[in-house]
Amino acid sequence: MSDPPKLNLSEVDWSDFIQRTAEQPNLPHFERTLDIVGAEGHGRLVVDLGFGGGRDARVFLANGWRVFGVDVTPAAEKAMVDRVPDDQRDRLEIAIGRFHEVDLPEADLVYASFSLPFAGQDFEATMDAALSAVKPGGHFAGILFGMNDDWIADDIAGVTRNWIASRFADMTIVTIDETDEDGPYGGGDDTKHWHYYLVIALR
Numbered sequence: 001m002s003d004p005p006k007l008n009l010s011e012v013d014w015s016d017f018i019q020r021t022a023e024q025p026n027l028p029h030f031e032r033t034l035d036i037v038g039a040e041g042h043g044r045l046v047v048d049l050g051f052g053g054g055r056d057a058r059v060f061l062a063n064g065w066r067v068f069g070v071d072v073t074p075a076a077e078k079a080m081v082d083r084v085p086d087d088q089r090d091r092l093e094i095a096i097g098r099f100h101e102v103d104l105p106e107a108d109l110v111y112a113s114f115s116l117p118f119a120g121q122d123f124e125a126t127m128d129a130a131l132s133a134v135k136p137g138g139h140f141a142g143i144l145f146g147m148n149d150d151w152i153a154d155d156i157a158g159v160t161r162n163w164i165a166s167r168f169a170d171m172t173i174v175t176i177d178e179t180d181e182d183g184p185y186g187g188g189d190d191t192k193h194w195h196y197y198l199v200i201a202l203r
């Protein structure tokens, strides 16, 4: 049997990922999030942590949300701005930087799709910042890697159900959807073991 694929985070070219995924369809966890928090924004503010190519952020904008997007990769800003219609731009603010180093506004939704685990050694500080930004009555919705994921490493954070229970102890957990299965990655035919939780919680 071959070794499980490892991700060498220091060699990941996020701008390549951003270009590849900017126009790709939204994933099921995004639709699930909208089902729970309500698709229509009505001016509500979402902080999108690690918005990447912006596929989810642009739907939030189109649905009337205000979006505060954070990403460490400068190419994310152009990928996003180039694809946002002029009449939606005034509802979009972008901060380029590491999650825990950006001053996050209080938000109705703090959303993070496949991004927080890559904070690595800054993961706990990142979670502090992310959860502090959820205002009363607001939600957190994010994908967190489980410990069975092939990519877990010193610089790619994984969590357990116990960790989730204690981290979200001061919020109401609405759902924990667990995926623990082999599946494709990187846009090709290669597969890896995916283990992640979609955690949605209400403050």
Ligand SMILES: C[S@@+](CC[C@H](N)C(=O)[O-])C[C@H]1O[C@@H](n2cnc3c(N)ncnc32)[C@H](O)[C@@H]1O
Pocket: 014, 017, 018, 021, 049, 050, 051, 052, 053, 054, 055, 070, 071, 072, 073, 076, 097, 098, 099, 100, 112, 113, 114, 115, 118, 119
């Ligand atoms: C796997 S991509 C996910 C992009 C997008 N959320 C999606 O689902 O298509 C991870 C994104 O997080 C960003 N990122 C990784 N580590 C980060 C950090 N410490 N602070 C801010 N952004 C980070 C990367 O630049 C990249 O755009």
